[in-house]
Amino acid sequence: MTSDQFFEPAAADERTDEVKAFFNQWHVYRTIMDHDYTGEVNAHKALRDLLIHDFPDGFSIIDLGCGDAGYMAQMLAGTSVSYYEGVDLSDVALDLARKNMEVVGCQCVFSNYDFVRNLQERESPVDVIWIGLSLHHLSSVQKEMFLAYCRSALTARGLLIIYEPMLEEGETREEFLGRCEAEIDAHWTALAPDEREAICEHVISADFPESVMTLREMGLRNGFARVESVWRNPTSLFQMIVFHASPVNPPGE
Ligand SMILES: C[S@@+](CC[C@H](N)C(=O)[O-])C[C@H]1O[C@@H](n2cnc3c(N)ncnc32)[C@H](O)[C@@H]1O
Numbered sequence: 001m002t003s004d005q006f007f008e009p010a011a012a013d014e015r016t017d018e019v020k021a022f023f024n025q026w027h028v029y030r031t032i033m034d035h036d037y038t039g040e041v042n043a044h045k046a047l048r049d050l051l052i053h054d055f056p057d058g059f060s061i062i063d064l065g066c067g068d069a070g071y072m073a074q075m076l077a078g079t080s081v082s083y084y085e086g087v088d089l090s091d092v093a094l095d096l097a098r099k100n101m102e103v104v105g106c107q108c109v110f111s112n113y114d115f116v117r118n119l120q121e122r123e124s125p126v127d128v129i130w131i132g133l134s135l136h137h138l139s140s141v142q143k144e145m146f147l148a149y150c151r152s153a154l155t156a157r158g159l160l161i162i163y164e165p166m167l168e169e170g171e172t173r174e175e176f177l178g179r180c181e182a183e184i185d186a187h188w189t190a191l192a193p194d195e196r197e198a199i200c201e202h203v204i205s206a207d208f209p210e211s212v213m214t215l216r217e218m219g220l221r222n223g224f225a226r227v228e229s230v231w232r233n234p235t236s237l238f239q240m241i242v243f244h245a246s247p248v249n250p251p252g253e
Contacts, residue, residue, distance in 0.1 A: 026068075026092075028195050033070070035190050038133060039233025043163045043240055044075040046231040050242070051079055051128065054159065058082045059127040062153075064115035065134030069097035072130070076104045085109045085126075087118045116142070119149035127155050132163045133238075136209045143210065144218050151223035151245065160224070160243040167211040168236070177204055183235055212241060219243045 033040060051059065058080045063072055066086035076084065084106055086097045094110045101108050111118060115131070116138075129150050138146060150160045167176050181200050188196055210218075216227040225247035231240040 028191065028199070029067070031190050031195075032188065032199075035188070037188050039235075039238050040071050040132070040163075043132070043231060043233070043238070044071045046240055047130070047161060047163075048075045048079065050159075050161070050230065051081075054157075055080055055127060061085070061128040061130060062087060062118070062126050064118070064129065064131040066097050066110075067093050067132075069100045072097075073100040073103055076101075076106070081106045083107045083109075083126075085111065087111045087113055087115045089114065116146055116149065119146070119153050122153045125153055125155045125158065127158050129153065129158070129160045130162075131160075133165075135162055136164050136207050139208060140210070140214075143215075144222065147218050147222040147224070147243070150243070154245045156246060158245040160219075160245075161240065162215075162243075163238060163240045165207060165209045165237050166232075166239040166241075167209050167214075169211050169213055171211070173208070176209060177207075180207070180237060183237060187235075212239065215241055 032038060036042075051061075060083035061076070061081060062085040063069060064087050066072065066088050067090075069086050072084075072086075081104065084101060084104065086094065086101070086108070088094050088097070088110075089112065091112055094112055098108070098110055115134070119129075135143065135146065147160070154160065165176075165180070167173070171179075180203050184196050184200055184203075188199070191199070212227075212229045219227040224243040224245060226244040227241060228244075229239050229241050232238065
């Protein structure tokens, strides 16, 4: 059975094009997640350790480009989280996220909105902003604005935490794309050749990663006190970077 047949809609009046297009891509995305090609399992473990350590007494979090929030829900269950907000442009993703987040038991809000505008228009500050595998589609200028909006949206002890594909220091975008393509061809073997090719085409047209040093400079320019890389996946394509609003470490560190 192909993914097209599996997701054939039951009713003629469903949003068939949207649902099918989303799930045809989502099937590929889920295969990548299920085989952990992007290192999300250990990234979320590192995120969980960090949040438990830094926020023993409760925290609020917004999840930008939340997708189905599958790993996020597992990561947050049993932490001191009091408020979760998932932001995504896809209603289908948000419906899955709503269901996945039920295990967490905190107050949850889901918003179908552009994540940059969500930040720009926020009225209440949050403790944690998380963005996973979504920031690298923005241009350098847009990333700079994104960081400024994030800083304004955070509490005094707040953290922006990103998990994204990252350039090595001195690496060009073309060199990164070559590294990415070699990695996908060699290791993402649960995907069909045409699916691997489609991902490579997507990466070539839509991925604009930065180096840690560039992001650190952008972060410091836009009001963050400290920026550090806290985790990278074994192939070093992806890294987790923490932008601290406060210059001091939390008590006990
Ligand atoms: C690669 S998925 C990542 C999902 C999830 N963060 C994760 O790590 O598993 C990117 C998600 O970001 C959403 N997205 C992309 N651009 C967006 C935007 N400008 N505003 C809100 N959501 C966006 C997409 O709909 C998609 O669900």
